[in-house]
Amino acid sequence: MKPRHIRILSIDALSYWMLERYLEEWELKNFQRLKREGAFAEGMIAPGPDATTPPAHAALFCGCVSQEHGIYSFEEPVIENGIIHPWKKKLGFDATRLKAEPLWVSFLKSGRKVLLLHFPLSMPLEPYTSSACFGQDFSENMVVIESFSQRLAPEFCRKHEQGNKTFTITLPDNSRIVLPASAPEKPEVQLFPSKLAGILKMRFSPDTPEEPDFYFGTSIHKIFCNHEELAQNYFDTLGPFIGGGAVYSYWKNRLGNMISRDGSGKAELRVFETLEKVAEHFLRAIQFGIQKVQPEVGFYYFHIIDLALHLWRGLIDPDCPGSSPEIRGFLLPLIRKTFVYADQALGLLMDATDKNDLLAVVSDHGMSPIEKTFYPNQLFLEAGLLKWDSKKKEPVLDQTYALYHQSNSGYIVINTEARGGIVKEESKEIIIKKVYEVLSPFLGTALEKIEMVSEHPEIPALGEIYLTPRYKVSLMSKVEGEIMEPGHYGGQHHFWQESEPMQAVLMLKGPGVPAGVGLGLRSHLEFAPTIAYLAEIPKPEKARCARIRF
Numbered sequence: 117m118k119p120r121h122i123r124i125l126s127i128d129a130l131s132y133w134m135l136e137r138y139l140e141e142w143e144l145k146n147f148q149r150l151k152r153e154g155a156f157a158e159g160m161i162a163p164g165p166d167a168t169t170p171p172a173h174a175a176l177f178c179g180c181v182s183q184e185h186g187i188y189s190f191e192e193p194v195i196e197n198g199i200i201h202p203w204k205k206k207l208g209f210d211a212t213r214l215k216a217e218p219l220w221v222s223f224l225k226s227g228r229k230v231l232l233l234h235f236p237l238s239m240p241l242e243p244y245t246s247s248a249c250f251g252q253d254f255s256e257n258m259v260v261i262e263s264f265s266q267r268l269a270p271e272f273c274r275k276h277e278q279g280n281k282t283f284t285i286t287l288p289d290n291s292r293i294v295l296p297a298s299a300p301e302k303p304e305v306q307l308f309p310s311k312l313a314g315i316l317k318m319r320f321s322p323d324t325p326e327e328p329d330f331y332f333g334t335s336i337h338k339i340f341c342n343h344e345e346l347a348q349n350y351f352d353t354l355g356p357f358i359g360g361g362a363v364y365s366y367w368k369n370r371l372g373n374m375i376s377r378d379g380s381g382k383a384e385l386r387v388f389e390t391l392e393k394v395a396e397h398f399l400r401a402i403q404f405g406i407q408k409v410q411p412e413v414g415f416y417y418f419h420i421i422d423l424a425l426h427l428w429r430g431l432i433d434p435d436c437p438g439s440s441p442e443i444r445g446f447l448l449p450l451i452r453k454t455f456v457y458a459d460q461a462l463g464l465l466m467d468a469t470d471k472n473d474l475l476a477v478v479s480d481h482g483m484s485p486i487e488k489t490f491y492p493n494q495l496f497l498e499a500g501l502l503k504w505d506s507k508k509k510e511p512v513l514d515q516t517y518a519l520y521h522q523s524n525s526g527y528i529v530i531n532t533e534a535r536g537g538i539v540k541e542e543s544k545e546i547i548i549k550k551v552y553e554v555l556s557p558f559l560g561t562a563l564e565k566i567e568m569v570s571e572h573p574e575i576p577a578l579g580e581i582y583l584t585p586r587y588k589v590s591l592m593s594k595v596e597g598e599i600m601e602p603g604h605y606g607g608q609h610h611f612w613q614e615s616e617p618m619q620a621v622l623m624l625k626g627p628g629v630p631a632g633v634g635l636g637l638r639s640h641l642e643f644a645p646t647i648a649y650l651a652e653i654p655k656p657e658k659a660r661c662a663r664i665r666f
């Protein structure tokens with residue numbers, strides 16, 4: 117039977133292992149119910165080499181690998197006229213680069229009304245509309261609400277000041293927003309209605325009474341929707357989109373000393389309070405999607421677990437050198453709350469779902485704990501392969517032979533003349549050999565693999581050499597005076613797709629799906645064909661994998 121409604125919830129970084137481990141203990145009632153009433157994969161593995169959010173979503177929803185769908189990493193080297201820039205980077209969330217049809221297009225082609233809510237790869241809109249990259253202009257049946265890509269200003273964290281002083285934020289259109297330099301006592305939203313944007317201002321008490329209060333303001337994002345009256349309605353109903361909370365300020369130590377560096381835990385509570393505001397916004401957004409948009413097919417996204425695990429995934433591991441029973445006792449209840457919010461998001465969709473509807477919960481990746489950071493560019497600097505401008509914090513490209521690309525997507529790029537650099541074509545092999553010589557001593561400590569991209573067809577050709585760090589080691593492109601140092605004990609999801617912490621989630625219920633059945637370990641590439649089969653539509657064009665058989 118053809119399902120009437122199809123609802124797909126993508127919960128960023130929900131790891132199968134964690135969900136299973138804490139399903140009962142954390143009383144995740146809606147996940148428990150979905151598991152009873154539907155079928156569930158016992159882990160989902162993203163295709164390699166990169167499991168960051170954009171390529172992992174593209175794999176799930178297009179049913180093919182990076183070379184075929186054209187999305188490579190969270191940040192990618194810039195390619196201009198077919199030439200890789202040795203240093204410049206860009207974000208990987210770009211629908212104009214999708215070379216394969218995603219599942220939402222398959223639904224649109226079948227005449228279904230589709231909503232994409234803050235969903236990766238839904239923007240920009242043109243491929244789906246005016247430029248008709250997928251054969252038609254789908255404007256009429258497609259509703260996209262998206263704000264991540266609509267950032268007008270970054271978050272700030274400053275000292276709370278008494279009195280009537282103000283400060284100014286300049287927006288990309290050169291308009292200015294004047295904000296009071298004194299933070300409100302309680303969280304307060306200030307709206308900029310003409311921009312369909314606003315800011316959430318928060319005040320946190322300091323660690324000691326003699327210090328000034330912290331004044332935090334969220335990043336400013338416009339509410340974008342391709343149906344104008346709906347954008348206005350969203351803004352009037354939900355208020356401003358508040359981005360990623362105070363995550364950046366926390367990393368920059370602006371919210372106080374981190375718990376992993378002898379902090380009291382107050383910095384964590386401060387950032388967590390902002391994450392809860394993010395979660396509340398997403399819950400209300402999902403409700404808005406279900407009730408106000410009422411699509412036949414809805415793609416919903418939920419973000420807060422990813423944010424929290426990036427901060428603390430390492431620290432909740434008992435064998436993490438930076439952890440302790442006290443730290444875990446402090447952080448696990450916070451992580452639990454993020455899972456409870458995700459459970460509530462699922463509950464909203466479950467409540468709207470009856471036996472004629474199809475519901476799927478999926479995640480793009482899990483999260484690996486991080487213990488150390490390795491800086492390949494520091495090594496290249498010391499070996500004379502890289503010249504670094506420490507003032508500008510960038511390489512001196514006319515004196516650099518090879519570098520670990522700033523996109524931090526695993527690639528070492530040779531700075532060839534074709535790329536505007538200094539390495540002649542005939543000397544390329546010599547430089548590659550030198551890079552191997554410099555890196556090889558770190559095999560087994562910092563690095564798991566050093567691979568020639570040309571010898572591995574599964575690695576997209578965005579550089580000459582591809583690095584896979586060892587488990588729990590993070591790579592960074594910065595030059596900071598260390599080659600390897602203990603990490604922040606946070607989390608990352610790039611490599612090691614087959615490891616337990618990285619395996620993702622798939623849960624389904626609806627017509628044609630048996631109840632309470634485990635489906636074993638599955639691949640991301642099976643997701644789109646399976647949903648297409650259950651929804652009785654053709655699978656996405658480039659999805660080659662067979663569907664899951666129940």
Ligand SMILES: [Zn+2]
Binds near residue numbers: 129169170422480
């Ligand atoms: Zn993700």
